[in-house]
Amino acid sequence: MKNGQAQRPSTANPKILSLFNLMCFFLFFGSGLAIGLTVSFYLQDFSFNIQLKQFSTPIPTTNRTEKSSRIGLKEYVKPPNVIHDMKDAELLWRASMVPRVGEFPFKRVPKIAFLFLTRGSLPLAPLWEMFFRGHEALYSIYVHSDPSFNRTVPKSSVFYGRSIPSQEVQWGNFSMLEAERRLLANALLDISNHRFVLLSESCIPLFNFSTIYSYLMASTKSFIEAYDLPGPVGRARYDHRMKPIVTIGQWRKGSQWFEMDRGLAIEVISDRKYFAVFRECCEASCYADEHYLPTLVSIEFWRRNANRSLTWVDWSNGGAHPAGFWRRDVTVEFLQSLRTESHCQYNGNNTDICFLFARKFLPGTLNRLLRVAPKLMKFN
Numbered sequence: 433m434k435n436g437q438a439q440r441p442s443t444a445n446p447k448i449l450s451l452f453n454l455m456c457f458f459l460f461f462g463s464g465l466a467i468g469l470t471v472s473f474y475l476q477d478f479s480f481n482i483q484l485k486q487f488s489t490p491i492p493t494t495n496r497t498e499k500s501s502r503i504g505l506k507e508y509v510k511p512p513n514v515i516h517d518m519k520d521a522e523l524l525w526r527a528s529m530v531p532r533v534g535e536f537p538f539k540r541v542p543k544i545a546f547l548f549l550t551r552g553s554l555p556l557a558p559l560w561e562m563f564f565r566g567h568e569a570l571y572s573i574y575v576h577s578d579p580s581f582n583r584t585v586p587k588s589s590v591f592y593g594r595s596i597p598s599q600e601v602q603w604g605n606f607s608m609l610e611a612e613r614r615l616l617a618n619a620l621l622d623i624s625n626h627r628f629v630l631l632s633e634s635c636i637p638l639f640n641f642s643t644i645y646s647y648l649m650a651s652t653k654s655f656i657e658a659y660d661l662p663g664p665v666g667r668a669r670y671d672h673r674m675k676p677i678v679t680i681g682q683w684r685k686g687s688q689w690f691e692m693d694r695g696l697a698i699e700v701i702s703d704r705k706y707f708a709v710f711r712e713c714c715e716a717s718c719y720a721d722e723h724y725l726p727t728l729v730s731i732e733f734w735r736r737n738a739n740r741s742l743t744w745v746d747w748s749n750g751g752a753h754p755a756g757f758w759r760r761d762v763t764v765e766f767l768q769s770l771r772t773e774s775h776c777q778y779n780g781n782n783t784d785i786c787f788l789f790a791r792k793f794l795p796g797t798l799n800r801l802l803r804v805a806p807k808l809m810k811f812n
C-alpha cells in the first residue's frame with residue numbers, strides 16, 4: 433500500500449502532468465529557439481550553417497547544436513572585407529588587438545601591405561600592375577583617396593576593390609595623419625600582413641617584387657626617417673604647450689612615407705598619448721604628418737627604427753617641395769643611380785641598397801618607365 437501511495441503523485445493526474453511536461457518542453461524549446469536565433473543573427477558573418485527551416489522540426493538533434501557552436505580558426509583569421517562600417521575609433525580599437533602567443537598554429541605566409549595615400553587617381557598604376565604580377569600570395573593593397581574622387585578601376589586590376597572607406601583628406605593637414613592611421617589600421621585587420629609601406633601616387637619601385645620582399649622580410653628594423661632640424665620648417669613648428677610630453681629636444685621631422693613592421697604598426701595605431709598632444713597643438717601649418725611619427729618613434733621605439741627612409745626623394749633644389757621628375761628625366765642611368773649609389777646600414781652591415789622606392793614621378797613619366805623599368809629591375 434505504501435508503495436502505491438508513494439507512487440500516487442506520479443500517476444494520480446496523468447493529464448495535468450503531461451500538460452505540464454508539454455509546457456516545460458515548449459518553454460525549454462522556445463527559449464532554446466530564441467537564443468539560437470539571436471546567436472545566428474549575431475554571428476552571421478562567421479557563415480554558420482544554421483538553416484532557419486531546421487527550427488521548424490520540433491525535436492532538436494544533437495548534430496545541429498554541435499555544428500552551430502563550432503568556429504574554425506580559418507573563419508577567424510581570414511582577411512576581412514576591405515569595405516566595412518567601422519568608425520575610426522572602432523577600427524583602431526579592433527586593429528590594436530594582438531595575440532599573446534608568438535607562434536602561429538597555422539601556416540602563415542607573411543605579406544607586405546602596400547598602402548597608397550592619393551589625392552586622385554594612380555597615374556602610374558600600369559607600372560605597379562607589372563611590379564605585382566605573379567606575386568599574388570605575398571602582398572595586399574589598400575588605397576585611401578579623397579572620397580570626392582570617383583575611381584573607375586577595371587576588374588582585372590590589382591587595385592580593384594582595394595579602396596578603404598575614407599574621409600576627406602586635406603593635404604598638409606591633420607587629416608592626412610588620420611588617413612595614414614586609418615590605412616595602417618585597415619591593413620592590420622589582415623593577420624597575414626607583416627610589413628607596411630606607405631606610398632603616394634608619385635612613387636615608383638626601384639627593384640622587383642622579390643628583391644623588395646626579401647629585403648623587408650629579413651629586416652630587423654623599421655624605416656622611418658627622423659631628424660632634428662633647426663629653423664622654420666623644423667623646430668619652429670614645435671609648440672611649447674606640448675611640454676612635458678614632447679620637449680623641443682625630442683621634436684623630430686621626417687618624411688611622411690614610411691615602412692614599418694607589424695609590431696611597430698600596432699604601437700602606432702594604439703598610441704593615444706602623443707596623438708592627443710599633436711591634435712591639440714599641431715594643427716594646419718604645423719604639418720603633423722611630417723612630425724608625429726618621427727617624434728613618437730624617436731621617443732618610444734627608437735631601438736626598432738633604422739632612422740632612414742626607404743623612399744628616395746630629391747630635395748637638392750631647396751624650397752618647400754622636392755623635385756618632381758618629367759619624362760625626359762627617366763633614363764636607365766638615372767634610375768640605376770637611385771638603386772645603388774648610396775651607402776647605409778642594413779641589419780648592422782653596410783649596404784649599397786638604401787632605397788627601395790623613389791618619388792616624385794609625374795604622370796608623364798609612365799610610358800618611359802614602362803619601357804625602361806622591367807628590364808632594369810628584372811620584373812618577371
Ligand SMILES: *[C@@H]1O[C@H](CO)[C@@H](O)[C@H](O)[C@H]1NC(C)=O
Pocket residue numbers: 493494495
Ligand atoms: C550526425 O551527422 C552525421 C553525419 O554528419 C550522421 O552520420 C549521424 O547519423 C548524425 N547523427 C544524428 C544523431 O543525427
Ligand SMILES: *[C@@H]1O[C@H](CO)[C@@H](O)[C@H](O)[C@H]1NC(C)=O
Pocket residue numbers: 580581582
Ligand atoms: C561621383 O559619382 C557620383 C554618383 O555615382 C556623382 O554623383 C558624383 O558627381 C561623382 N563625382 C565626381 C567628382 O565625378
Ligand SMILES: *[C@@H]1O[C@H](CO)[C@@H](O)[C@H](O)[C@H]1NC(C)=O
Pocket residue numbers: 602603604605606715716
Ligand atoms: C587644416 O585644418 C584646420 C581645421 O582642422 C583648418 O582650419 C585649416 O584651414 C586647414 N588647413 C589647410 C591648409 O587646409
Ligand SMILES: *[C@@H]1O[C@H](CO)[C@@H](O)[C@H](O)[C@H]1NC(C)=O
Pocket residue numbers: 658730731734737738739
Ligand atoms: C635614432 O634616433 C634616435 C632619436 O633621435 C636616437 O636616439 C637613436 O640612437 C637613433 N638610432 C639609430 C640606430 O641611429
Ligand SMILES: *[C@@H]1O[C@H](CO)[C@@H](O)[C@H](O)[C@H]1NC(C)=O
Pocket residue numbers: 778779780781
Ligand atoms: C653581416 O655581416 C656578417 C659578417 O660580417 C655576416 O655574418 C652576416 O650574415 C651579415 N648580415 C647580413 C644581413 O648580411
Ligand SMILES: *[C@@H]1O[C@H](CO)[C@@H](O)[C@H](O)[C@H]1NC(C)=O
Pocket residue numbers: 640641642643809810811812
Ligand atoms: C629580381 O631581381 C633580382 C636582382 O635584381 C634577380 O636576381 C631576380 O631574378 C629577379 N626576380 C624575378 C622574379 O624576376
